[in-house]
Amino acid sequence: MATQKHTIVALVLDKPGVFNRISSLFRRRGFNMESIAVGHSELPNISRVTIVVDGSTVQVEQVRKQLEKNIDVVKVTDITLRDTIIRELALIKVHANSTTRSEIIQIVDIFRAKIVDVSGDSLTVEVTGDTPKVDTLYKLLKVFGIKEIARTGCIAMTRGDNASI
Amino acid sequence: MKMTGSQILCESLIKEGVDVIFGILGGSILPLYDTLTEYPQLRHVLVRHEQAAAHAAEGYARVTGKPGVCFATSGPGATNLVTGIANAFLDSTPVIAVTGQVATPFIGKDAFQEIDITGITLPITKHNYLVSDAASVAQTVKEAFYVARSGRPGPILIDIPKDIQVNPVEFDYSAKLVMPGYKPTVNGHPTQLKKAAKLIAEAQRPVIIAGHGVIISEAYEELKELAEKAQIPVISTLLGISSFPGSHILSYGWLGMHGMAYSNKAIDACDLVIAIGMRFDDRATGKVSGFAPRAKVIHIDIDPAEIGKNVKVDVPIVGDVRNVLRSMNKYIETMQHEEWMAELEELRAKHPLSVPDCSDKILPQYVIHKICQATDGKATVVTGVGQHQMWTAQYYTFNRHNGLLTSGGLGTMGFELPASVGAAVGRPDEDIWCIAGDGSFQMTMQELGTIAQENLNIKIAIMNNGYLGMVRQWQEMFYGKRYMATPLGGPNFVKLAEAYCIPALDVKRREDVEPAIQKAKDHEGCFLLNFIVEPEENVYPMVPPGASLAEVMETPRKEVLTWPRKSTL
Ligand SMILES: Cc1ncc(C[n+]2csc(CCOP(=O)(O)OP(=O)(O)O)c2C)c(N)n1
Ligand SMILES: [Mg+2]
Numbered sequence: 216m217a218t219q220k221h222t223i224v225a226l227v228l229d230k231p232g233v234f235n236r237i238s239s240l241f242r243r244r245g246f247n248m249e250s251i252a253v254g255h256s257e258l259p260n261i262s263r264v265t266i267v268v269d270g271s272t273v274q275v276e277q278v279r280k281q282l283e284k285n286i287d288v289v290k291v292t293d294i295t296l297r298d299t300i301i302r303e304l305a306l307i308k309v310h311a312n313s314t315t316r317s318e319i320i321q322i323v324d325i326f327r328a329k330i331v332d333v334s335g336d337s338l339t340v341e342v343t344g345d346t347p348k349v350d351t352l353y354k355l356l357k358v359f360g361i362k363e364i365a366r367t368g369c370i371a372m373t374r375g376d377n378a379s380i
Numbered sequence: 381m382k383m384t385g386s387q388i389l390c391e392s393l394i395k396e397g398v399d400v401i402f403g404i405l406g407g408s409i410l411p412l413y414d415t416l417t418e419y420p421q422l423r424h425v426l427v428r429h430e431q432a433a434a435h436a437a438e439g440y441a442r443v444t445g446k447p448g449v450c451f452a453t454s455g456p457g458a459t460n461l462v463t464g465i466a467n468a469f470l471d472s473t474p475v476i477a478v479t480g481q482v483a484t485p486f487i488g489k490d491a492f493q494e495i496d497i498t499g500i501t502l503p504i505t506k507h508n509y510l511v512s513d514a515a516s517v518a519q520t521v522k523e524a525f526y527v528a529r530s531g532r533p534g535p536i537l538i539d540i541p542k543d544i545q546v547n548p549v550e551f552d553y554s555a556k557l558v559m560p561g562y563k564p565t566v567n568g569h570p571t572q573l574k575k576a577a578k579l580i581a582e583a584q585r586p587v588i589i590a591g592h593g594v595i596i597s598e599a600y601e602e603l604k605e606l607a608e609k610a611q612i613p614v615i616s617t618l619l620g621i622s623s624f625p626g627s628h629i630l631s632y633g634w635l636g637m638h639g640m641a642y643s644n645k646a647i648d649a650c651d652l653v654i655a656i657g658m659r660f661d662d663r664a665t666g667k668v669s670g671f672a673p674r675a676k677v678i679h680i681d682i683d684p685a686e687i688g689k690n691v692k693v694d695v696p697i698v699g700d701v702r703n704v705l706r707s708m709n710k711y712i713e714t715m716q717h718e719e720w721m722a723e724l725e726e727l728r729a730k731h732p733l734s735v736p737d738c739s740d741k742i743l744p745q746y747v748i749h750k751i752c753q754a755t756d757g758k759a760t761v762v763t764g765v766g767q768h769q770m771w772t773a774q775y776y777t778f779n780r781h782n783g784l785l786t787s788g789g790l791g792t793m794g795f796e797l798p799a800s801v802g803a804a805v806g807r808p809d810e811d812i813w814c815i816a817g818d819g820s821f822q823m824t825m826q827e828l829g830t831i832a833q834e835n836l837n838i839k840i841a842i843m844n845n846g847y848l849g850m851v852r853q854w855q856e857m858f859y860g861k862r863y864m865a866t867p868l869g870g871p872n873f874v875k876l877a878e879a880y881c882i883p884a885l886d887v888k889r890r891e892d893v894e895p896a897i898q899k900a901k902d903h904e905g906c907f908l909l910n911f912i913v914e915p916e917e918n919v920y921p922m923v924p925p926g927a928s929l930a931e932v933m934e935t936p937r938k939e940v941l942t943w944p945r946k947s948t949l
Contacts, residue, residue, distance in 0.1 A: 227561070228560070232498070232502075232510075239502055243503055261560075280685035281685050286507045286561050286562045287561050
């Protein structure tokens with residue numbers, strides 16, 4: 216069966232152990248989680264989780280139903296086929312010296328990324344965008360030597376007036 | 381009024397209708413046990429191992445339909461519960477396990493007998509709780525019972541630190557449950573019901589597969605109405621056995637690896653499967669791609685995650701089986717399927733359950749057949765796991781609802797004796813027969829102590845073949861008859877029973893089988909029968925692993941003996 220990346224958005228109760236339950240479910244049922252991002256939602260005591268999962272439509276529907284079975288999970292939606300805004304943020308610490316610095320800054324500008332820290336032999340870049348954009352910037356910077364990268368994982372929202380979930 | 385956490389727990393249990401607890405105490409649950417002295421209406425059954433507490437709670441829950449409750453102390457007490465909780469999880473049984481935990485200030489310090497039991501049981505409970513203050517005990521218990529018995533039932537664990545058991549707070553049980561993440565769908569969607577009724581009206585060769593869900597929701601009458609009105613044969617799953625009277629003319633055996641050959645062949649030949657409260661377990665379906673290849677599938681289940689999980693479904697209906705059948709039956713018209721029924725009768729006649737004719741030996745199938753006769757198919761029968769389990773399912777014709785307690789999903793050897801304890805407590809005035817394997821029995825036979833102490837009326841029939849028989853059968857069939865670690869010694873079971881003051885008999889000759897069963901039956905109280913049965917008898921029919929149901933193998937020997945089946949209502 217053809218697999219594809221799916222973006223799942225879940226609202227979960229802000230209780231101890233909830234993430235343990237979610238990650239345990241992915242591990243146990245052999246679902247392949249690409250990323251998970253968690254934060255507060257617009258509702259009190261409810262967190263919003265965005266999960267990117269790789270799988271066939273049937274598998275991902277199983278993921279959705281199994282997640283929804285969880286008593287601390289309020290709602291789960293697969294928004295993959297909807298018109299969405301997907302973003303992640305990355306911090307990339309890249310080697311830089313007097314000869315490479317300007318070239319790096321040019322690349323960063325093209326990506327509308329930001330330099331957020333400068334030191335003797337490195338630059339730290341902050342970039343937001345969808346996963347391909349972050350991947351591409353990472354690839355371009357790789358030739359200079361990456362010291363460190365941190366990524367948040369994707370968060371997502373549907374376009375238009377309606378709520379995603 | 382202020383009450384301690386323990387008192388609040390006991391009050392809450394009483395409010396939830398609990399009257400019995402199975403358990404063993406220890407340091408971290410001592411305050412709670414001390415409080416039990418103030419609540420004589422909560423009967424405590426002291427078991428001999430916490431695994432048995434969980435199985436007994438499950439046995440009790442399965443015969444009464446009420447959640448079963450078990451208690452254990454922290455650490456090893458809690459970990460001993462794990463197998464029993466897992467069993468209840470896989471067989472969708474409402475069990476409430478309460479564990480003591482080390483006092484709050486010690487949590488996370490690897491204190492004596494501290495174990496993260498909520499972590500351990502996370503994947504084998506429907507939900508679990510580590511109680512963080514005495515004020516939340518009442519709410520937690522209320523929620524736990526609601527979750528355990530609603531939707532698809534399942535076990536819940538509540539871990540209560542020792543200090544919380546003694547902290548006094550105000551007791552209030554009136555708060556409403558707010559559970560935005562939990563809203564089981566109980567009524568079938570009308571459009572789906574109509575679609576299903578249409579498929580049923582159009583089908584020429586329909587079958588019903590009745591699962592555990594029929595028993596859990598007590599949809600016996602609704603199932604019977606559907607079957608009779610539309611003249612559809614009822615095949616059950618292993619756990620669905622006794623959801624429909626075994627000697628009903630429309631009862632058509634059970635499916636799966638050791639189900640009847642005719643049942644499996646009917647699944648292969650049918651054009652519509654109406655799957656009711658079942659989950660297409662691999663032991664039931666055989667090779668999934670070869671399952672009911674000519675059929676459309678209607679799947680009724682309360683758990684939406686079961687729909688489409690293993691088998692593609694044409695009409696899914698999420699809801700409580702009883703509600704769904706009640707509403708669906710209104711759309712069902714009276715039908716006849718004469719050709720199909722005639723074909724099925726022929727199949728049944730051609731592929732009966734049969735055993736080799738060896739009249740000088742005791743065949744385990746024969747023993748079970750005789751127990752069935754002696755109890756008129758109306759006993760509550762509890763089995764272990766292995767060949768004896770399959771023979772019980774095959775040769776005991778259940779003529780009462782919810783008569784079979786067996787470990788289906790987890791296949792837990794040792795289930796039979798402790799589950800019988802729970803069954804006997806839950807059905808004190810009925811016949812309880814524990815059909816044990818010599819291997820399974822030895823896993824939990826310490827519970828003879830519980831039975832003796834509580835004076836429980838359980839008839840134990842050990843099918844003693846001197847082997848871990850089911851595994852030996854696989855070695856014989858698939859591993860060149862190399863009997864590695866399957867020959868099994870045992871104690872003198874009669875002396876063992878007698879050591880617990882339980883009367884017992886060895887049964888070594890075929891002619892002694894009936895009188896022995898009668899003797900046990902007539903005895904008031906527990907009686908143990910040790911049947912020395914044919915050691916290398918195999919379970920047939922068998923769908924070999926990886927094969928489809930149509931490829932079912934039948935008794936390979938020529939001379940066969942069959943027992944007549946009553947075809948009355
Ligand atoms: C706890 C546990 N351990 C191991 C097994 C694997 N197993 C399945 S059936 C069986 C043999 C059961 O032997 P016995 O109880 O004597 O029953 P018989 O098959 O001989 O009737 C074994 C070892 C199991 N199901 N459960
Ligand atoms: Mg045996």
